[in-house]
Amino acid sequence: MTQRTAELNRSTVHDMSPSPSARDRGRQSFIFHTKRHLGQFARLQLQAEFDWAAGQEATQPQPAICAETAYLSGSPAFAAWSALNIGSQQQMWRALSDMVLRQRDQMVARADMLLSQPPLGSLEIDTQLSLPGYFTDTAYHGQPGGYCLDDHDSDWFSGALQEAGGTLYSRGAGTGEKDSKGQAVVRFIRERFPDFVPEKLVDLGCGYGGQTSNYVAGFPDAEAHGVDLGAGLLRYAHLRAQSLRLPIHFKQACASETGFPDASFDLVVSNILLHEIPREMLEGVMRESFRVLKPGGLVVHQDVPTQRQGTPAFQRWLSNWQVEHNDEPFWRVFSETAVPEALVAAGFDSQQVFEAYQPQVDGPLVWYMVGARKL
Amino acid sequence: MTEGAQPAPKPNYFDDPAVQALYQMVLVLGEELAATREQLHALIALAEKGDVPTAEAIEAFVPEASFDLERADWVARLLEPLEQITQSREQS
Numbered sequence: 001m002t003q004r005t006a007e008l009n010r011s012t013v014h015d016m017s018p019s020p021s022a023r024d025r026g027r028q029s030f031i032f033h034t035k036r037h038l039g040q041f042a043r044l045q046l047q048a049e050f051d052w053a054a055g056q057e058a059t060q061p062q063p064a065i066c067a068e069t070a071y072l073s074g075s076p077a078f079a080a081w082s083a084l085n086i087g088s089q090q091q092m093w094r095a096l097s098d099m100v101l102r103q104r105d106q107m108v109a110r111a112d113m114l115l116s117q118p119p120l121g122s123l124e125i126d127t128q129l130s131l132p133g134y135f136t137d138t139a140y141h142g143q144p145g146g147y148c149l150d151d152h153d154s155d156w157f158s159g160a161l162q163e164a165g166g167t168l169y170s171r172g173a174g175t176g177e178k179d180s181k182g183q184a185v186v187r188f189i190r191e192r193f194p195d196f197v198p199e200k201l202v203d204l205g206c207g208y209g210g211q212t213s214n215y216v217a218g219f220p221d222a223e224a225h226g227v228d229l230g231a232g233l234l235r236y237a238h239l240r241a242q243s244l245r246l247p248i249h250f251k252q253a254c255a256s257e258t259g260f261p262d263a264s265f266d267l268v269v270s271n272i273l274l275h276e277i278p279r280e281m282l283e284g285v286m287r288e289s290f291r292v293l294k295p296g297g298l299v300v301h302q303d304v305p306t307q308r309q310g311t312p313a314f315q316r317w318l319s320n321w322q323v324e325h326n327d328e329p330f331w332r333v334f335s336e337t338a339v340p341e342a343l344v345a346a347g348f349d350s351q352q353v354f355e356a357y358q359p360q361v362d363g364p365l366v367w368y369m370v371g372a373r374k375l
Numbered sequence: 376m377t378e379g380a381q382p383a384p385k386p387n388y389f390d391d392p393a394v395q396a397l398y399q400m401v402l403v404l405g406e407e408l409a410a411t412r413e414q415l416h417a418l419i420a421l422a423e424k425g426d427v428p429t430a431e432a433i434e435a436f437v438p439e440a441s442f443d444l445e446r447a448d449w450v451a452r453l454l455e456p457l458e459q460i461t462q463s464r465e466q467s
Binding site for chain 2: 081
């Protein structure tokens with residue numbers, strides 16, 4: 001494993017990475033610093049507004065705080081913060097789309113070059129796959145076209161946007177440039193299951209393949225697979241992996257119905273998948289995790305830590321803001337779902353189910369880890 | 376093939392919808408000025424080195440890491456009036 005591969009993270013550059021011009025850099029740094037500033041404003045001033053409104057609630061006939069819609073009535077600070085937050089998110093997607101579209105011809109040429117090389121992994125697109133309505137109807141985080149965008153049979157645009165948008169959004173939210181959710185899962189597995197070495201692994205809802213890359217880096221002798229519904233995400237993931245010389249097999253399929261044989265994997269993982277799917281799909285993912293795992297295999301799903309006990313009311317309310325205002329329709333139902341119960345219902349032994357909180361590799365947050373060992 | 380999903384309509388946070396539009400305009404202006412500052416910084420740096428500041432050279436220019444402090448300062452100054460909103464609540 002090369003040094004480059006061992007350090008895959010938010011700053012990884014590959015042949016399909018768009019190159020920012022001075023103009024792109026100026027636009028994106030403005031968005032980055034705006035997001036950072038608005039985050040700081042929320043933690044200080046907006047929290048004070050929230051606490052003030054909460055204190056008024058007992059004496060007001062109409063409560064100022066609406067938890068359902070994450071609204072803070074009568075607060076000009078909330079209105080200004082929300083307008084700027086939404087505006088900066090829309091600005092982000094426009095700036096990144098402009099950057100990618102401007103150099104589409106060069107990126108197409110690089111894609112052709114990568115596809116002309118002997119493949120290390122593979123790509124399987126299912127043109128007959130019926131995409132679920134929730135997936136085709138959701139433009140996650142406001143991403144133009146969403147994850148389902150698929151204009152033509154070599155379209156990788158949604159993958160390029162997902163990687164660039166995920167990076168800028170995370171960095172704006174306080175995450176460092178060396179962060180990696182996949183590395184956090186690998187660290188968690190090494191700490192909790194030090195003797196566990198998978199021979200074959202699958203990353204469910206792998207998207208642009210950024211985290212799948214880290215499972216290859218973390219378990220270099222394992223055969224690695226990635227599954228997602230988005231054809232455009234997978235085409236980009238395949239090109240990205242080819243550029244980084246990573247042997248990953250990508251397949252278009254639903255995470256709840258992968259088509260792999262029973263008991264075919266030692267390790268099943270997912271990264272921030274669960275909060276982006278409906279409840280019945282989450283339950284289906286747990287059943288599929290159980291079905292494709294070999295006895296002795298391990299499943300680890302990583303996601304946002306919204307279920308942590310004792311989360312302050314303001315933080316919960318802020319999470320709900322994402323639901324109502326930033327195209328995260330399934331975040332709340334995920335927060336209200338007992339994932340361990342879904343794992344047990346899927347067939348896992350309750351004694352084998354775990355929940356944990358793992359620090360980010362490079363950032364101030366913790367991730368929620370939930371999973372089980374299959375007996 | 377799918378044409379893709381569209382983002383959900385966003386709420387209006389102000390009694391007068393023109394205010395929300397004004398916030399968006401301010402962001403676009405701020406972004407545009409940030410892009411111009413980036414290009415101007417490249418232009419000056421190239422000129423100081425005696426290089427020909429062609430459009431290509433300006434767009435390819437990568438500034439020193441410390442330039443990020445100037446970018447952050449620009450955003451901080453632009454958004455500083457937000458704090459006045461909460462201060463007015465405290466004073467009332």
